[in-house]
Amino acid sequence: MRISVIGCGYLGAVHAASMAKLGHDVVGIDVDPARVETLARGIAPFFEPGLSELLVEARDRLRFSVDMGAVRDADLHFIAVGTPQQPDSNAADLRYVEAAIDGLLPHLSAGDLVVGKSTVPVGTAARLAERVATTGARLAWNPEFLREGFAINDTLSPDRLVYGIAPGDVAAVTVLDEVYAGAIKAGTPRIVTDYATAELVKVAANAFLATKISFINAMAEIAEATGADVTQLADAIGHDPRIGRRFLNAGLGFGGGCLPKDIRGFMARAEELGVDQALSFLSEVDAINLRRRSRMVDLTRESVGGSLEGKNIAVFGLAFKPDSDDVRDSPALDVAMHLLDEGAHVVATDPKAIETARSKCPGLDYAPDAATAARDADAIVVVTEWAQYKTLDPHGLAPLVAARVIIDGRNCLDPAVWRAAGWHYRALGRP
Template sequence: MKISVIGCGYLGAVHAACMAELGHEVIGIDVDAAKIALLAEGHPPFFEPGLPELLLSASASGRLRFSTDVAQIAEARVHFVAVGTPQLEGSNAADLRFVDAAIESLLPHLKPGDLVVGKSTVPVGTAARLVGLVESTGASLAWNPEFLREGFAVKDTLAPDRLVYGIAPGDVTAEALLDGVYASALAAGSPKVVTDFATAELVKVSANAFLATKISFINAMAEVAEATGADVTQLADAIGYDARIGRRFLNAGLGFGGGCLPKDIRAFMARAEELGVDQALSFLSEVDGINMRRRERMVDLAREVVGGDVAGKRIAVLGLAFKPDSDDVRDSPALDVALRLTELGADVVATDPQALETTRRRAPQLVTVASAQEAATGADAVLLLTEWREFRELDPVALASLARVPAIVDGRNCLDPVQWREAGWTYRALGRP
């Protein structure tokens, strides 16, 4: 099939490359000429495992190309809108300027029988607001939410764990076209849910709200564990055996961040208030609050291990991305903690396997180095804030020989306390005695 993808940021670039990998002819469109040039050369402007190889192979096949000229979508029949919906400045609501601009740019080029497919995460009611504009051209509108995990985005696109189609009642053409796009995933057994616009829009934000709630629940238990001397990691293991609960996303620690979960749950609350059902989602305010408190607690633990005052202390920060296998530092708990300590007068030296460049752009005042060993040299405390494999597999004996004071705060509960204590470290963690 001939497909266009409007917006070639994280979501759009991955989607375009994967659609070409599946055999479709794809044109990716973005207003950022520098981004388009990088993608055309096979260099994504962000880190995502497997994507550079996919871009190169898809471009070499002739099935994938990129442009800033939206008129080049004319031959495509299916048009994916994959632009960002950041948090609106001064509000919890989502900023829909980019979605609206993408739709407006498409309208002059749509033909009867075309299908516009929204993939951006939007407040419920957005598709209903836009459908008239799209249908005025003779085209149809569908909403097909994305469920990408940073670090696993290629796999999640090529082999999705479910496909959701939000379409107008009786629009069999839209369903058939989407079935054609996702033929390989459907043949491999990916479940398909065909529903209305509003339900499709709610699926993504509901899933994110549930995951955020589960993470904040175990972090709330970590607060109780610290007050009682219990071990939140063992607590999570025990309750995780209950099939109704499950162990996934019950890892207590520094909490969630990134460009999706925090802004999506805030936008969900804002939209609920507009709809007059804000009480139904009032619990999400506490979910957000618990998440932010973990950062404050991490700073408190850093204070404790250096004797009460971080001013003038050299603190090594291991991890800046909001999660491993990503260079994304948007709303990163790790970066937030590093900056808070810097503001308190600490001599912070930070490192990350992939997020050094994104950190330098967002927080140029932060001192960054290339390795954990360099960061830990002469440190009064080491803080592990992103659970990269390189950090989880550090040799505690070797690292102890570099630090001035062997004290570590495990912000992700990913290290073996016994092993580190036996190597001479003072070991502290969130929610553990």
């Protein structure tokens, strides 16, 4: 098929490359000339495992442009622009979605299909469909469910497909089935529904996930007050098939460009609809999540004698999660900055996110690797659970540090191993 993808940030670049991998002819459109030039050279402008290789592999069927007119040859158009949180409220900022539609409308033809993938407040698709219909084109909403670090696999082999369509628009279903023919043949569940339900699927899923994470972190607060072990607690309740163990890991909490802004945007939209009480619990979900960051600073302060002033603190991790260089609303970076604010000398490291963190927080000192960051440290703080941090050798690090103190913000280390090596080990929610 001939496909355009409007917006080549994280979602759009992955989607464009994946569509080309599936055999479609794809043009990606973005307003940033530098990003377009980088993508055209087969280089991912951010870290996502396998994306640069996929861009090169799909080069014969994939091109990028800053010219919206390049979409004229396509008859299927994906909207994949960002919907960040507004700077002065919790609501989603739809300027980029509106701009994408404004730019696309003059190039649409009767019979074209515009497909929204961006996460938008419920009610957005119905409003945009009226504008798209003035050209004779149609609108569908096909929410994305990408996990950073696994985005290519999540696009090529999704765990479900959701089509939000206008009543009776069988033709849109046929087109989308052709796009995702391989996944459908492999047995991927497909849900065909209305616009509003399709819009709600993504934010509802993120709200549920955020609630599950904050629930176990609330239990971590109880565990710390009682001497219980939240990791063993999670193991025990996770055996209940109604609960499950996945995403029941207590620690520093969630961050990134989706969960925090999506649950806040969901609350804002519920308030606009007059049903804000239905989502009032999400305020506490958000608050619990943010409290874990403060508690991590508290643990570090306690572990170095009650004051961070003048202490050398090594921070292992800057990205909000492993296998990503994304520092948007990163708990790890937030903790590093709070340690700095309390007078500590902070040396931070991360396998992939140093440059993205440096552009946002130039006041931190950065080290290329864990060994360099740990030198003369009064404490090591693990705040992103990269595989290389989970397998650190406590005996190898011991000669480098000023004090054998480690604070595990992700409950990803084995306390027995570290304590046996002579380290003072502390973790969120564990005795």
